[in-house]
Amino acid sequence: MSNISPFEFIAQKQAGQAHTPEDIKRFIDDFMCDEIPDYQMSAWLMAVFFKGMTNEETVALTNAMIETGERIEFGNIYASAGDKHSTGGVGDKITLLLAPLVAAAGVAVPTITGRGLGFTGGTLDKLESIPGMRTDLSVQQIVDQIKSFKLAFGAQTSDLVPADKSIYALRDVTSTVRSYPLITASILSKKVTEGIDGIVFDVKCGKGAFMESYDEALKLSNWLVRVASCFKMKVACLITDMNAPLGTSVGNWLEIVESVRALKSEAIEPDIKELTLALGGTLLAVLGECDTPDSGWRKLDTIWSSGAGFKKFVEAVKAQGGDINSFSNMDDINKPKASLTLKADKPGYIFDINSREIGFSSIALGAGRKNVNSVIDSSAGILFHKSVGSKVVLGTPILTLFAESEELCEGIVDRVRKAVRIEDIEPKKKPLIIRAITTEGDYSWDEFRKKKTINIMQKYLHLGQYPVF
Amino acid sequence: MSNISPFEFIAQKQAGQAHTPEDIKRFIDDFMCDEIPDYQMSAWLMAVFFKGMTNEETVALTNAMIETGERIEFGNIYASAGDKHSTGGVGDKITLLLAPLVAAAGVAVPTITGRGLGFTGGTLDKLESIPGMRTDLSVQQIVDQIKSFKLAFGAQTSDLVPADKSIYALRDVTSTVRSYPLITASILSKKVTEGIDGIVFDVKCGKGAFMESYDEALKLSNWLVRVASCFKMKVACLITDMNAPLGTSVGNWLEIVESVRALKSEAIEPDIKELTLALGGTLLAVLGECDTPDSGWRKLDTIWSSGAGFKKFVEAVKAQGGDINSFSNMDDINKPKASLTLKADKPGYIFDINSREIGFSSIALGAGRKNVNSVIDSSAGILFHKSVGSKVVLGTPILTLFAESEELCEGIVDRVRKAVRIEDIEPKKKPLIIRAITTEGDYSWDEFRKKKTINIMQKYLHLGQYPVF
Numbered sequence: 001m002s003n004i005s006p007f008e009f010i011a012q013k014q015a016g017q018a019h020t021p022e023d024i025k026r027f028i029d030d031f032m033c034d035e036i037p038d039y040q041m042s043a044w045l046m047a048v049f050f051k052g053m054t055n056e057e058t059v060a061l062t063n064a065m066i067e068t069g070e071r072i073e074f075g076n077i078y079a080s081a082g083d084k085h086s087t088g089g090v091g092d093k094i095t096l097l098l099a100p101l102v103a104a105a106g107v108a109v110p111t112i113t114g115r116g117l118g119f120t121g122g123t124l125d126k127l128e129s130i131p132g133m134r135t136d137l138s139v140q141q142i143v144d145q146i147k148s149f150k151l152a153f154g155a156q157t158s159d160l161v162p163a164d165k166s167i168y169a170l171r172d173v174t175s176t177v178r179s180y181p182l183i184t185a186s187i188l189s190k191k192v193t194e195g196i197d198g199i200v201f202d203v204k205c206g207k208g209a210f211m212e213s214y215d216e217a218l219k220l221s222n223w224l225v226r227v228a229s230c231f232k233m234k235v236a237c238l239i240t241d242m243n244a245p246l247g248t249s250v251g252n253w254l255e256i257v258e259s260v261r262a263l264k265s266e267a268i269e270p271d272i273k274e275l276t277l278a279l280g281g282t283l284l285a286v287l288g289e290c291d292t293p294d295s296g297w298r299k300l301d302t303i304w305s306s307g308a309g310f311k312k313f314v315e316a317v318k319a320q321g322g323d324i325n326s327f328s329n330m331d332d333i334n335k336p337k338a339s340l341t342l343k344a345d346k347p348g349y350i351f352d353i354n355s356r357e358i359g360f361s362s363i364a365l366g367a368g369r370k371n372v373n374s375v376i377d378s379s380a381g382i383l384f385h386k387s388v389g390s391k392v393v394l395g396t397p398i399l400t401l402f403a404e405s406e407e408l409c410e411g412i413v414d415r416v417r418k419a420v421r422i423e424d425i426e427p428k429k430k431p432l433i434i435r436a437i438t439t440e441g442d443y444s445w446d447e448f449r450k451k452k453t454i455n456i457m458q459k460y461l462h463l464g465q466y467p468v469f
Numbered sequence: 470m471s472n473i474s475p476f477e478f479i480a481q482k483q484a485g486q487a488h489t490p491e492d493i494k495r496f497i498d499d500f501m502c503d504e505i506p507d508y509q510m511s512a513w514l515m516a517v518f519f520k521g522m523t524n525e526e527t528v529a530l531t532n533a534m535i536e537t538g539e540r541i542e543f544g545n546i547y548a549s550a551g552d553k554h555s556t557g558g559v560g561d562k563i564t565l566l567l568a569p570l571v572a573a574a575g576v577a578v579p580t581i582t583g584r585g586l587g588f589t590g591g592t593l594d595k596l597e598s599i600p601g602m603r604t605d606l607s608v609q610q611i612v613d614q615i616k617s618f619k620l621a622f623g624a625q626t627s628d629l630v631p632a633d634k635s636i637y638a639l640r641d642v643t644s645t646v647r648s649y650p651l652i653t654a655s656i657l658s659k660k661v662t663e664g665i666d667g668i669v670f671d672v673k674c675g676k677g678a679f680m681e682s683y684d685e686a687l688k689l690s691n692w693l694v695r696v697a698s699c700f701k702m703k704v705a706c707l708i709t710d711m712n713a714p715l716g717t718s719v720g721n722w723l724e725i726v727e728s729v730r731a732l733k734s735e736a737i738e739p740d741i742k743e744l745t746l747a748l749g750g751t752l753l754a755v756l757g758e759c760d761t762p763d764s765g766w767r768k769l770d771t772i773w774s775s776g777a778g779f780k781k782f783v784e785a786v787k788a789q790g791g792d793i794n795s796f797s798n799m800d801d802i803n804k805p806k807a808s809l810t811l812k813a814d815k816p817g818y819i820f821d822i823n824s825r826e827i828g829f830s831s832i833a834l835g836a837g838r839k840n841v842n843s844v845i846d847s848s849a850g851i852l853f854h855k856s857v858g859s860k861v862v863l864g865t866p867i868l869t870l871f872a873e874s875e876e877l878c879e880g881i882v883d884r885v886r887k888a889v890r891i892e893d894i895e896p897k898k899k900p901l902i903i904r905a906i907t908t909e910g911d912y913s914w915d916e917f918r919k920k921k922t923i924n925i926m927q928k929y930l931h932l933g934q935y936p937v938f
Contacts, residue, residue, distance in 0.1 A: 011644040014518065039507035043643035046515035049483065174512035175480040 006030070006040045013047040021060035028064040028163050038170060045167070045176040053181035058223070059230045061181070065189040068163035070139050072110055072195040074146055080287040081108035081146070083194055084279050085187060086202040087210055087220065088120035090355040090362070091245035094202065095123045096259040097276045100312035102283055103151035104303045110146050110194045112154045116368045118210070119359030121250065124155050125368070126259075129252035129334060129378035133322035151316040161189045178210075184223040188231065198234035200283040201225070202275070204242035205434060208355025214239070214434065221437040229439045234286040237437040238279060238445070241430055244353045244388045247272045251367040251381015251402065253334035260327050263310035269387075274432050277301055278445070282436070285451075293449045336379040336402035340409035344392040348422040353388055357419035364412045365403040377404055382416070389427055475499070475509045482516040490529035497533040497632050507639060514636070514645040522650035527692070528699045530650070534658040537632035539608050541579055541664040543615055549756040550577035550615070552663055553748050554656060555671040556679055556689065557589035559824040559831070560714035563671065564592045565728040566745045569781035571752055572620035573772045579611050579663045581623045585837045587679070588828030590719065593624050594837070595728075598721035598803060598847035602791035620785040630658045647679075653692040657700065667703035669752040670694070671744070673711035674903060677824025683708070683903065690906040698908045703755040706906040707748060707914070710899055713822045713857045716741045720836040720850010720871065722803035729796050732779035738856075743901050746770055747914070751905070754920075762918045805848040805871035809878035813861040817891040822857055826888035833881045834872040846873055851885070858896055 004012070004023050012019060019027075027044070030036040053061065074081065084098050099109045113123035113135070127133050135155040137145070145152040156165055164186050171177045191199055201224050204210070205217035221237040228235040247269045249258045262268045281296030290296035303309055318324050326333045362368060366377030384399045386392060398420055401409040436448035443451065473481070473492050481488060488496075496513070499505045522530065543550065553567050568578045582592035582604070596602050604624040606614075614621040625634055633655050640646045660668055670693050673679070674686035690706040697704040716738045718727045731737045750765030759765035772778055783793050795802045831837060835846030853868045855861060867889055870878040905917035912920065 007642055007644055014515070014644050037507070039511035039639055040643055042508035043511040043515045043645065046483075046512045046519075047644075050515075050519045170508055173476055174509055175476055175483055175516075176512065 006036050010040060010044045010047060013044060013051055016051045018054050019057055019060070021056070021063070024057060024060040025064040025067070028061070028068065032068050032163055032166065041167065042170050042174045042176070045171055045174060045179075045182065048182060049176045049179045052179070055226055055230070058181040058185050058227050061185040062188045062192065062227065062231070065161055065163040065167070065185060066193055069161045069193065070159045071193050072139055072142055072160075074108065074110075074143060074195055077108055077147060079106055079108050079150065080198065080289060081110060081194070081196040082198045082200075082283050082287050083109055083111050083191060083196050084200050084202060084283060085191060087204050088117055089204045089242040089246060090120060090208040090359040091247050091250045091255065092121065092204070092242075093123075093126065093247060093255040093259045094272070094275050094279060096126065096256070096313070097262060097272065097309065098280045098283075099153070100151055100263065100316065101276065101300045101303055101309040102280050103149070104308040104312045105284060105289065105299055106150070107284070107287060107289060108146045108150045108196075110142050110152050110154065110196065112156055112160060112190050112194055114156065116363075119208070119356050119363065119368075120210075121252070121255065121359070121362070121368065123153075125376055126252045126255050127153055127322075129256055130317060131323040131326050131333065133317060134320050137320065145316065145319055148319070149312065149315045151312055153316060153320065156190060160193050164189050180220055180223045183220060184227050187224065188227055191228070192231045192233070196233065198283065198287040199228060200279050200286060201235070201237035202279055203237055203239050203437075205239050206241050206243035206355070208245065208359060209242035218435070218437070218442070221435075221442075225437055225439050234288070235439070236282050236286050238282060238433050239435040239437065240275060241432050241434055243355060243430070245355045245358050245382075245384065246275065248384045248387070249381060250358055250362045251365070251379075251383075252376060253378045254381040254383055254402070257330045260310070260313075260330065263304075263313055264307070265305060271432055278433055278449070281449070291452050293451070297449070334379040337404050338406040338409055339400050339402050340406065340413055341397050341400045342413060342416060342420070344394060344396040344398055344422060345417075346422055347393045348391075348424050349426045350386055350388050350390045350392060350398065350420060351423035351425070351427045352421040353384075354419040354421075357415060358382060361401075361412045361416045361419065364415075365401060365408055380404065380408075389429065391426075392422065475505050479509060479513045479516060482513060482520055485520045487523050488526055488529070490525070490532070493526060493529040494533040494536070497530070497537065501537050501632055501635065510636065511639050511643045511645070514640055514643060514648075514651065517651060518645045518648045521648070524695055524699070527650040527654050527696050530654040531657045531661065531696065531700070534630055534632040534636070534654060535662055538630045538662065539628045540662050541608055541611055541629075543577065543579075543612055543664055546577055546616060548575055548577050548619065549667065549758060550579060550663070550665040551667045551669075551752050551756050552578055552580050552660060552665050553669050553671060553752060554660060556673050557586055558673045558711040558715060559589060559677040559828040560716050560719045560724065561590065561673070561711075562592075562595065562716060562724040562728045562741070563744050563748060565595065565725070565782070566731055566741065566778065567749045567752075568622070569620055569732065569785065570745065570769045570772055570778040571749050572618070573777040573781045574753060574758065574768055575619070576753065576756060576758060577615045577619045577665075579615050579621050579623065579665065581625055581629065581659050581663055583625065585832075588677070588825050588832065588837075589679075590721070590724065590828070590831070590837065592622075594845055595721045595724050596622055596791075598725055599786055600792040600795050600802065602786060603789050606789065614785065614788055617788070618781065618784045620781055622785055622789060625659060629662050633658050649689055649692045652689060653696050656693065657696055660697070661700045661702070665702065667752065667756040668697060669748050669755060670704070670706040671748055672706055672708050672906075674708050675710050675712035675824070677714065677828060678711040687904070687906070687911070690904075690911075694906055694908050703757070704908070705751050705755050707751060707902055708904040708906065709744060710901050710903055712824060712899070714824045714827050714851075714853065715744065717853045717856070718850060719827055719831045720834070720848075720852075721845065722847045723850040723852055723871070726799045729779070729782075729799065732773075732782055733776070734774060740901055747902055747918070750918070760921050762920070766918070803848040806873050807875040807878055808869050808871050809875065809882055810866050810869045811882060811885060811889070813863060813865040813867055813891060814886075815891055816862045817860075817893050818895045819855055819857050819859045819861060819867065819889060820892035820894070820896045821890040822853075823888040823890075826884060827851060830870075830881045830885045830888065833884075834870055834877055849873065849877075858898065861891060
């Protein structure tokens with residue numbers, strides 16, 4: 001065991017040197033038992049921001065963070081376990097659809113979801129808008145739900161990766177979030193803890209994403225697949241467009257309503273359908289449940305039409321204390337006190353909707369947190385009547401704002417109006433799925449979706465042997 | 470007033486942008502009233518380490534730190550006030566000689582001295598080895614001493630630049646000490662607070678200095694003279710060699726003994742004499758008390774021979790509670806419990822003494838702090854019987870180690886032996902003063918010592934107007 005001091009550890013990173021896995025583990029352990037103060041951790045995080053980490057260090061950090069908490073272990077469930085993780089978007093309710101559909105296909109989905117960050121929404125906040133719904137499940141509860149019906153919507157608790165929670169809180173206030181190895185370790189520590197065999201990442205790219213440029217999204221995708229594979233996970237990553245909001249709604253209960261109607265096949269937006277089936281199909285393919293993403297897509301589509309996905313969702317919500325009757329009279333639950341409808345101020349085509357601005361506007365309406373003490377208004381948000389490419393005339397309703405007061409709606413309407421661009425010409429249709437990334441290389445979606453036995457890692461690396469990429 | 474948050478302030482520096490003076494002031498003020506936690510300060514310090522600061526920012530930081538405490542103001546003392554600052558060396562007792570000599574020449578010297586750092590000794594620790602001596606003077610006490618007899622040996626207290634104390638403590642444990650703008654702001658905040666008109670810096674260079682290379686020393690020198698001049702200070706900087714320890718002793722009471730004997734003209738080492746008169750003479754010249762450093766040198770040399778410097782030293786020690794009788798029976802005070810003499814293991818010349826190793830060895834013997842809680846042994850240290858260039862035969866005593874126990878001496882003797890190199894050939898004599906730096910340019914010592922009206926700043930910059938260099 002090395003005897004390096006916290007000071008030397010920081011200085012080592014500052015000089016651009018790589019830490020040993022043992023030193024990283026000790027630094028994290030000592031931080032968690034308060035032997036290393038926050039100010040030394042934040043100095044180190046800033047040094048990592050500037051000097052980066054190797055793949056080996058990132059695996060070691062992920063491992064060290066995982067080991068500060070419990071791991072979910074299923075024992076014999078006679079099924080694959082998998083999950084999907086998105087880097088965060090606006091109107092991104094895909095997990096709410098994908099998780100029950102994949103569980104209905106026989107795969108265990110012990111997903112740990114997160115809260116809204118920055119201008120993006122969080123699946124956890126959306127789930128908590130269902131009356132009675134609890135997400136602070138113990139490890140045992142997650143295991144029990146998985147064993148009974150293969151689906152659980154958990155949250156990061158003090159049992160699961162507590163180090164990530166503490167370190168993320170520091171990163172959030174010291175401007176050290178935007179570091180590829182730190183993002184990778186934070187995401188993967190939670191996902192490895194789930195005890196899953198495979199994962200599909202949705203790395204969003206565009207105005208409504210943390211990674212605005214394709215280059216950034218590609219870099220993060222490579223980090224994620226590389227480090228995930230070191231943990232023996234079967235993995236693929238889709239880089240998807242996040243310029244316009246997904247689906248018809250942004251806001252917590254609004255998105256539950258949209259998801260429930262979609263799961264019931266009452267109303268499914270094309271972008272929501274495409275993303276859910278592409279990501280879900282890819283997950284089935286990496287797990288070896290189907291031979292290609294396309295056959296996975298078709299399998300899930302059939303399950304979707306059968307209503308089995310909705311049944312699975314109801315099962316999970318019920319087990320977690322949620323009021324499933326709320327799904328029968330959805331308009332009567334979380335009724336917004338005030339609303340304001342934005343109409344087209346000229347004829348033409350909706351050329352662009354700036355999802356970052358929509359995200360921030362939705363938070364301003366009460367759907368997200370302005371600071372750590374904010375209370376979320378489940379009813380708040382934005383409902384779209386039109387989407388990018390829609391033809392409008394003067395006065396066509398485009399969207400409706402929902403909030404606790406008319407003042408809140410009126411205070412943000414100008415910002416929202418500026419986020420919706422109407423032009424004389426029709427916008428070109430852009431592909432939703434931009435690229436597929438695996439440890440073996442990257443592909444167009446059209447090539448990837450037909451690929452057989454994708455990413456069957458022949459040479460699994462034993463945990464603890466850290467290759468440097 | 471800007472409304473930038475601590476997060477945005479950190480992110481600004483992280484992106485390599487310059488802060489406004491107002492934002493810097495607010496960040497420091499908020500830190501001092503605990504509104505900004507240590508972890509945000511340390512993240513910012515690490516960002517400064519990587520991205521630097523402009524001259525303007527450094528002046529603003531210095532100002533902001535000064536304004537967290539009191540300033541020393543003398544009112545009408547009808548004399549120039551000046552000081553010397555060294556970046557720290559091994560056996561560096563120059564302040565103990567220079568301050569009283571310059572005060573005896575009629576210049577007020579309200580010096581604020583510091584403790585040992587790293588492998589270097591601190592004037593404050595040395596002074597405190599005098600029985601009864603107090604250095605935690607209030608601003609009023611410093612002013613009173615200056616008014617009575619022009620000399621005070623103060624220390625950084627909670628009254629004087631408290632921000633520097635708090636920030637330095639953080640830098641020390643987060644590996645953010647080695648940043649030119651942060652070093653400059655830390656040094657100058659204390660010196661500007663002294664209310665002095667001029668200053669001479671001794672930037673040490675070599676194995677026993679923080680700035681090992683000439684390039685680093687030159688860079689720091691330029692930072693110091695540039696920023697000092699923005700505070701209307703008359704300033705010059707000498708870059709001096711710090712490869713071998715200075716004088717014959719390293720350790721607290723040992724260095725007081727050497728200094729007292731030197732001030733009494735009983736025994737003066739050539740290197741001690743040269744540095745004291747060069748730095749003191751330069752200080753008199755920048756203050757306009759003498760027309761060249763050489764004439765300042767001669768003036769101080771005459772004062773030295775007259776015994777007036779020793780009288781001044783005794784006056785200050787007495788006023789600060791020190792037992793001046795201790796100077797009459799110096800061998801009976803702080804008597805070391807154990808000693809060990811190192812003898813030459815072969816004949817030849819002492820070719821090199823590694824002062825960094827000597828500094829660390831002296832700390833190991835008890836003369837410095839291993840950590841913040843260490844208690845210093847005033848009697849501990851190393852006494853040299855021979856210096857670089859001395860001829861030795863087998864068995865010639867080279868130096869003696871002093872400590873509280875024989876085990877301590879024996880534990881370090883091998884490290885000390887390795888630090889002293891004996892060769893067959895005589896080493897080349899290296900100049901002690903390497904270069905002189907002013908805001909106008911840099912010079913060889915031989916050129917500079919004859920220079921008239923050095924550094925009479927014609928166009929003083931008003932405080933608050935920050936030029937960017």
